[in-house]
Amino acid sequence: MKPHYGCCHPIQCILPPHVVDAIKMRGDADQRKMAEALAKQATEIREEREEATPPDSFMGAPVLAMGVAPAVSREVYDGGRRASLPGTLVRSEGEDPVDDPVVNQVYDLTGDVYNLYLDVYRRNSLDGQGLLIVSTVHHRRRYNNAFWNGSQMAYGDGDGTLFQTFVEASVVGHELSHGVVQYSGGLAYKDQAGALNESFADVFGSLSKQYALRQTAAEADWLIGQGILGPDVHGLALRSMKAPGTAYEDTVLGKDPQPYHMDFYLNTSSDNGGVHINSGIPNHAFYLLSQYLGGYAWEKAGQIWYDTMQVINNPLATFNNWADKTVEVARERFGARSMEVAFTRRAWKLVGVDL
Numbered sequence: 001m002k003p004h005y006g007c008c009h010p011i012q013c014i015l016p017p018h019v020v021d022a023i024k025m026r027g028d029a030d031q032r033k034m035a036e037a038l039a040k041q042a043t044e045i046r047e048e049r050e051e052a053t054p055p056d057s058f059m060g061a062p063v064l065a066m067g068v069a070p071a072v073s074r075e076v077y078d079g080g081r082r083a084s085l086p087g088t089l090v091r092s093e094g095e096d097p098v099d100d101p102v103v104n105q106v107y108d109l110t111g112d113v114y115n116l117y118l119d120v121y122r123r124n125s126l127d128g129q130g131l132l133i134v135s136t137v138h139h140r141r142r143y144n145n146a147f148w149n150g151s152q153m154a155y156g157d158g159d160g161t162l163f164q165t166f167v168e169a170s171v172v173g174h175e176l177s178h179g180v181v182q183y184s185g186g187l188a189y190k191d192q193a194g195a196l197n198e199s200f201a202d203v204f205g206s207l208s209k210q211y212a213l214r215q216t217a218a219e220a221d222w223l224i225g226q227g228i229l230g231p232d233v234h235g236l237a238l239r240s241m242k243a244p245g246t247a248y249e250d251t252v253l254g255k256d257p258q259p260y261h262m263d264f265y266l267n268t269s270s271d272n273g274g275v276h277i278n279s280g281i282p283n284h285a286f287y288l289l290s291q292y293l294g295g296y297a298w299e300k301a302g303q304i305w306y307d308t309m310q311v312i313n314n315p316l317a318t319f320n321n322w323a324d325k326t327v328e329v330a331r332e333r334f335g336a337r338s339m340e341v342a343f344t345r346r347a348w349k350l351v352g353v354d355l
């Protein structure tokens with residue numbers, strides 16, 4: 001049995017601490033108050049999350065059971081703009097759409113993420129065993145965040161100024177992919193392992209959207225949270241895998257701090273060692289590999305990243321450990337002299353990760 005790191009599982013929110021800190025510093029009085037509350041709530045949810053039990057042991061990639069047709073299983077709850085979870089059940093699996101479009105959006109986007117993992121990687125839900133996916137919409141009042149708390153998703157509506165929604169394809173895919181990491185042996189949410197955890201969530205968040213829209217690597221926007229920023233904010237999204245560091249530049253939110261190369265790696269004690277910042281480096285490596293390979297990014301680049309998560313079995317993996325493993329799994333799947341292996345090496349080299 002491998003050790004697990006249940007003691008230090010933090011909450012995985014879409015809104016990184018550096019954005020909350022920027023609002024605390026630069027926002028108006030209301031926004032500063034909101035940011036203080038967000039920071040406080042993050043601590044409370046972190047405590048809840050610590051109680052959620054991670055899997056005791058990791059047995060490798062889950063395989064589909066023979067003779068049993070895998071099927072998605074969803075429940076969407078209305079949080080009633082209150083803090084308690086999950087709230088009131090408003091739509092279960094197979095039921096018709098309801099009047100609230102936000103409920104239907106979450107239901108559909110959750111299905112898109114499920115379909116990516118099942119169709120492409122033969123994984124039946126987050127745990128590989130058909131786990132029921134529980135989501136709560138309208139969580140708290142004017143709440144500027146979305147999170148996976150270890151057992152369910154919750155989405156705020158946004159305050160309408162800085163953020164207009166948190167129900168967006170790459171955000172849903174990002175948060176649910178934290179569940180996949182959790183059930184795949186996990187990556188500690190700290191330093192480089194934490195940045196790899198964040199990056200895996202971004203990669204598969206973006207791939208969920210690309211797969212639903214059937215976009216090629218060249219057509220995709222490679223943005224995380226496109227369209228969630230409010231009307232007054234100067235920016236496109238929370239993060240850009242194509243050009244880390246350029247997603248937003250705003251008087252209140254500050255500037256996107258993500259590096260795209262090891263030369264700009266940020267050594268910091270905040271944000272669990274910069275997990276939402278340094279994730280720009282592996283994000284960009286994935287983007288580069290996808291561009292080199294062309295076509296649909298989920299087919300080859302996504303398969304390499306997915307396989308790596310299933311076999312690395314190292315919750316404290318560094319960027320180097322992860323990069324080495326991507327080359328190894330590419331070699332196994334595509335052959336030692338394949339262009340997939342050559343391009344994987346080249347992508348890591350271009351972001352300054354030595355192999």
Ligand SMILES: [Zn+2]
Binds near residue numbers: 012013014178198
């Ligand atoms: Zn995250």
